[in-house]
Amino acid sequence: MTPSLIRGRPRRATSHICARVMYTLVGVLVGVVWLVLPGATAPETHAAAVGASASTDETSTADLVLPLVAAGAVLVLGVYGYVRRTRRARTRTTPAAAAAMAPDTSPLAELDELDERARQLLVEADDAVRTRREELDLLRARIGPEAAEPHAQALRDAEAELAAAFRIRQQYEDGVPEDETSRRHTLTGIVGRCQEARRRLEGFDRGDLGEALEFAETRFRDLTARTAATGTTPTRLAERYGPTATGPVTGYVEQAKDRLVIATTHLNQVRQSTDLDDEESAVRHLRAAETSTARADALLTAVDRLASDLSAAESLLPAALTGAEAELTPVSDRADADRVLAAVREEVTARPYDPLDALRRVVGATVPLGAGRDGVLSAAALLVARNAVATADTHITVRREFVGSTARTRLAEARRLLLTDPWSAAVRADQSMRSP
Template identity: 30%
Template sequence: MRIARLVAIILTILSIGLLAAPPAGAQPPFRLPDYVTDDAGVLTASDRDAVKSAVNRLYTNRHLRLWVVYVDDFSGDGSVDWAQRTIGLSELGDHDALLAVATKGRAYAFLVPPSIPGISQSRVDKLRRNRIEPALRDGDWGGAAVAAATGLNKAPSPSSRRLLLIVLGVIVVAVVAFVIVMRYRERRRRARALAAARRVDPTDARALAAVPLEALEDLSRSMVVDVDNALRTSSNEVALAIDEFGEERTAPFTQAVDKAKEALSQAFTVRQQLDDDTPETPAQQRELLTRVIVSAAHADRELESQTEAFEKLRNLVINAPSRLDLLTQQYVALTTRIAPTEQRLAELHTEFDAAALTSVSGNVTTATQRLAFADHAIGEARDLAAQPVSGQQAALVDDVRAAESALGQARALLDAVDSAASDIRRAVASLPTMVADIQASIAQADEQLQQQSTPQSPHIGDLMAARDAAARAVHSFRGGTATDPLAAFARLTKADADLDRLVATLAEEQATAERLTRSLEQALFTAESRVRAVSEYIDTRRGSIGPEARTRLAEAKRQLEAAQGRKSTDLSEAIAYANAASALAAHAQSLANADVRSSQRATTRRGSNNAGAVLGGIIIGDLLGRGMRGGMRRGMGGWSPTSFGGSSGSPGGSSGGGFLGGGGRF
């Protein structure tokens, strides 16, 4: 008796387990890969062709997409619930309908968005009951899908058209009446979206996947500017710390800045790809923007990792008096340089065209403003240091750092004038040699062309064009148009490089390779001087310069590094990279000039007393405190997880929530 009872219990447990097990062919909701998905394998080749043809006609006639999916079973979910979750996973929108069929489970769902003109609940229900369900009941799987597409493809009735025209008229009137309000709301919406995006962990690519594409664009732009400002400020602060504490004690901070530079460089490289003339798909844009944000965030984290240690090392409150004495000495020394530098700049203006001095033309005026700001900051700091009051130590540190930064920028501005003078004079001194080189190249090209009795080489036409371009460049220089020596040097360098490259292709002579080497050195000099000038310009005006100029400069630096890396392997390719770097640097200068002019107009309208300090990026918060803590501020709530999905649909046979139609058994 006991054995029989035990066997009965075991059989009962096994029966319950078998009843509770999911069907063998159950298919959970998934992202649809195509308009027709037959995971149940019930469509013949002719059925699939008929369904695809009907789906294509529907889209051609009404721009309505019908998605059809066949599975064995709906994995225990209600048909409508399964369909709604599949719609969510597939990101279907207001012009996407879905027919989902469980062939073995004998259940289906047919959901249609309510926004389609001429489509109503009653019409969808009639189509479902009178055409789709009978076909499914008879096992005509393809016929059910064709019936769904054909039923949706019918034109709306005249009354529906009239109603549609009335609705459209009302919409047009509403749009015209509220266009200003809508624009205001759009700005508010974008601002809220950007604020929400800032609360997401910028190093988490999976979390960023939930951020709208538009917000990602805004976030990436603001991040590269904020982190670049923080990195530039941090670099200056670390340089000062090295002078004060030595390289050994500041090694961790130097490493943090170097790692941040590497990460930010990756962000600028991707930003350049987004800004070029080649369009990207939304998916590509999202992937690239995510890379920009993640790279910039990693740069920010590298700076943040050393913030606390750096703050302790640079505790300026302890040695503020001696530090202020040193800053006063620096202020006096830089002040004595103003008049000579101004005279030197005036001499350069009489000697060279204004275009050659764009990057330094306002440096003396700007340096004077920085020195005045530094003098004011030093005075305030001395007052605070002489009368220490609880709660004012942070203000003392801020004043000392502001003075240090202002003096550093003034020094860089004055040094830039000296560098510009030496660069231009070097270009002037090198121009005769450059002209002689290009004339020799022209003569060698003529000799090569004379030796070619027939145009056997495909490069003959290119060589002739390059020779003519080089001759025009020489003629332009001799005609007195070289008011900008660097620009003239760049034109002659490019013409000579192009000509030498083609002569090398035809002659294959070692002498040509030597001239290519000289051309590379000249191209590198042009690129390096331009990149340096633009970098100094942005560094001393970083408070007003946006992401476009910085991106072009970062790309110019990358191209310059590529040129330097190919000096020993491919001279022609290295020259091309150097010329590209020079062109990008010139474009960056133009963009930076426009940003500065715009910011100057804005600060003039606001009447700010510290306009120069704002343009220079000095007053942007608490300098390295902001820089080493990162330009990006996290929300007080930390990083919030993002959830997907929503409420489940109704059981099979009921309405599809926000969709017309429903489902059931057949």
């Protein structure tokens, strides 16, 4: 027979019924005693009635007290039963279920909640910084760098706070510090820095709405023309370097066109809201239009940058191969590196090939062996790292609504390592592309 999932409930119901029956029997018993006792003592009372008037008074007193005692007993038992039934109704769960329903106030639960809050604020602060950076670029172009300097300084301060928060977060995810109290303090510090970054960005002045709208429309037209010119670049790169070389920017031109269509809709809404004297709506649609054009710009810039980086990698690769072989000469355990270099040379001879990927493999094969810290391999590592960081940054910029704190933290760490440890920066940037 399959055990019932609620088989405990009939037992509780049975126990309640039993308790009620017991209380009723006790009450009945007391009532019977109250009724029978006077009858049982009646003969004796009658026989002694002539000479025991004092005893009669005591019996009458007893007859009055006994019903009161019985009624009080029944009342006490009834109250006691009601209290017990109420308590059982309030705690009518198993111990495990009660523990699951109760809020978890353990230190570990508090740490998890604080961790989630820190993650959320990192994303919000990073989005705010990215948005202000886009707006500042527009403001500089519209009113000039000098006039926009106060806003530029506020953005730099916010970026510094956010960079520190990301650095602390990276250490936290690497297990530093280890004890629970210190980790709680670390998360509190991240929360504080994110809040300070947001505070630094308050009070951004967009200037005249009409002037901003005209500039946004001009920029929209420029990007539309640029999209047509950049549209042929991926095809040209694929023909020269193979289809895998354009993988990082696949679909970027089409996405840029979609962003510009969205921008058109919002710009029209700005005009309509302005005609209706609805400034709040006009500002909201203007910001949406600027965001769409900024993302279109980022997508097109990524395509142009890839073309430039592929050309630079193609020029640098022969020297990098020669430099790698020279630096690996004194290395004894170099069999794996030699195989990578040989494979790259075969690809270069066969053509077409992806020079950025080839350069990345050369650097990756030599850096773990202690080579590539100076000279041409150092330049190759920096080129690979810059491309990886820029690619990851574009990925987050155009998909920021769907990218969490982990990817942003990895990218921030890649930026920090870019000049001091380019290969580690490239690794972190690649991790950012694969992180939520």
